[in-house]
Amino acid sequence: MKKLLVFTTLLVLGSSIYGQTYNTFEPSKTQFMLRGYGHTGFEYMDSGDETESTFLGSAFAPIFLYKHSDRLMFEAELEFVLESNELEIGLEYADVMYVLNKNMTVRAGKFLLPFGTFMERLHPAWINRLPNAPLGYGHDGIAPSSGIGVELRGAFDLGGPKLNYSVYSTNGPRIKDGSEEPEEAGILQFANYEDTNLAKAYGGRIGLLPFSDSSTEIGFSAYSTSGTGEEDSEFEDIGAFLYALDFSLVKQIPGLSGIVDVKAQYNSSNVDTATFIEMHEDGDEEEYSFDNQSNSFYAQLSYRPTMANSDFVKKLEFVGRYSDFNAPEGAEWEEKSTQYAFGLNYWLSWRSVVKLSYQTTETEGGHDGDGITNTDGLFLHWAIGF
Amino acid sequence: MKTVYKLIIALVILATTGLTVVACSSTKGTYSDVPATADAVAEEEFKMEKSGAQLWGETCNRCHIAPSPADYNDTDWETISLHMRVRANLTEKESMKIEEFLKSAN
Numbered sequence: 001m002k003k004l005l006v007f008t009t010l011l012v013l014g015s016s017i018y019g020q021t022y023n024t025f026e027p028s029k030t031q032f033m034l035r036g037y038g039h040t041g042f043e044y045m046d047s048g049d050e051t052e053s054t055f056l057g058s059a060f061a062p063i064f065l066y067k068h069s070d071r072l073m074f075e076a077e078l079e080f081v082l083e084s085n086e087l088e089i090g091l092e093y094a095d096v097m098y099v100l101n102k103n104m105t106v107r108a109g110k111f112l113l114p115f116g117t118f119m120e121r122l123h124p125a126w127i128n129r130l131p132n133a134p135l136g137y138g139h140d141g142i143a144p145s146s147g148i149g150v151e152l153r154g155a156f157d158l159g160g161p162k163l164n165y166s167v168y169s170t171n172g173p174r175i176k177d178g179s180e181e182p183e184e185a186g187i188l189q190f191a192n193y194e195d196t197n198l199a200k201a202y203g204g205r206i207g208l209l210p211f212s213d214s215s216t217e218i219g220f221s222a223y224s225t226s227g228t229g230e231e232d233s234e235f236e237d238i239g240a241f242l243y244a245l246d247f248s249l250v251k252q253i254p255g256l257s258g259i260v261d262v263k264a265q266y267n268s269s270n271v272d273t274a275t276f277i278e279m280h281e282d283g284d285e286e287e288y289s290f291d292n293q294s295n296s297f298y299a300q301l302s303y304r305p306t307m308a309n310s311d312f313v314k315k316l317e318f319v320g321r322y323s324d325f326n327a328p329e330g331a332e333w334e335e336k337s338t339q340y341a342f343g344l345n346y347w348l349s350w351r352s353v354v355k356l357s358y359q360t361t362e363t364e365g366g367h368d369g370d371g372i373t374n375t376d377g378l379f380l381h382w383a384i385g386f
Numbered sequence: 387m388k389t390v391y392k393l394i395i396a397l398v399i400l401a402t403t404g405l406t407v408v409a410c411s412s413t414k415g416t417y418s419d420v421p422a423t424a425d426a427v428a429e430e431e432f433k434m435e436k437s438g439a440q441l442w443g444e445t446c447n448r449c450h451i452a453p454s455p456a457d458y459n460d461t462d463w464e465t466i467s468l469h470m471r472v473r474a475n476l477t478e479k480e481s482m483k484i485e486e487f488l489k490s491a492n
Binding site for chain 1: 444445447448449450451452453454460461462464465466468469471472473474475476477478479480
């Protein structure tokens with residue numbers, strides 16, 4: 001019994017001492033953090049011949065941040081989406097970054113490309129003021145979203161105005177040759193985990209904030225490669241040059257009792273002309289080529305009456321967006337689309353928003369045929385950042 | 387080579403435009419008198435420098451609504467600041483001042 005008492009006393013005291021050594025509440029030098037965002041919602045689409053309504057399964061995008069020191073960090077974002085009755089998992093980015101000096105940081109791995117600002121800064125659901133991306137982004141879009149490679153980036157304070165820059169090299173895009181998806185022959189595919197040729201893509205962005213209140217930013221991005229096809233294939237020397245112009249204005253205007261937010265981006269894609277093969281139903285083959293130039297544009301205006309007297313009105317936001325997308329004439333994916341989107345948002349907090357949106361899209365051509373299709377959509381989404 | 391020419395021309399135009407705008411808009415210290423005393427120097431710096439709170443309002447709102455300082459602790463803000471400095475291409479001074487403000491106000 002005596003031995004048991006002594007053992008118990010030692011165990012209690014020992015664990016207290018052990019616990020105290022760990023409960024010093026001193027922050028460790030290395031820090032790990034889980035952030036991210038998620039969204040869910042309801043959509044109703046009417047394209048004339050066809051109507052559909054569906055609740056959307058939650059999309060979940062955790063972001064892992066590991067701060068090794070004040071200069072070294074690893075970041076990664078996964079994306080879990082329920083689509084076409086399947087769970088799709090994607091690696092949005094995973095890169096290591098090191099702050100070389102006050103004006104330069106190096107990143108390596110898979111990172112979001114600074115081609116304009118939408119995909120790098122504005123696409124997450126809790127940041128994007130509308131439930132979806134403008135035309136020209138995402139699947140079959142012309143704006144590259146991420147790449148695997150290395151990047152140098154940084155910013156300069158010019159005594160009021162500021163200048164930021166980014167230059168990078170990545171594996172580059174692959175051109176779809178039409179062997180697997182004939183209707184997509186000539187489209188650039190940017191998500192390539194392995195390079196199939198020696199040509200790399202080189203690009204960068206320069207952003208200028210001319211005013212000392214950082215309210216306005218204009219940017220120019222370029223992305224170029226001398227080869228998009230597989231090595232030793234006839235597409236090996238098919239090069240591509242893309243550029244983007246972006247604009248941002250965020251300013252509190254007392255006369256309007258709120259904050260006005262304007263965003264715009266123009267994307268242009270110019271791919272060297274290549275020859276593709278069209279298979280007819282009777283088995284005959286026919287060669288064809290087209291001038292492979294595409295472009296897209298969007299402009300968005302939003303307004304939050306942050307200086308209103310009512311707490312309810314303060315949390316409202318009104319949004320309008322115009323976007324268009326023009327795919328090359330003569331391509332199987334030839335398309336001219338125009339979209340108008342209007343939205344009313346309610347901000348539950350700085351990182352949680354309920355979005356009600358109406359969108360109308362006119363599409364001429366595209367994958368679905370040669371005629372004109374008008375699609376109206378009603379969206380109710382709830383997004384949260386964490 | 388056509389692509390290279392396009393890239394060079396675009397960069398030259400952008401750089402020229404940028405330098406013109408910067409040269410026309412920046413008045414920092416250009417025509418101001420040289421402060422005679424240490425107090426005057428400090429006062430001059432005080433006038434020029436923005437507070438962390440001001441930068442927090444101006445900088446974060448460029449993409450998303452400025453975060454509430456109370457939502458994370460000091461350690462978390464250090465991690466988030468480094469992440470945002472790189473992601474949003476902020477200057478070192480902007481990032482440090484915003485971090486100091488968030489840590490002091492949470």
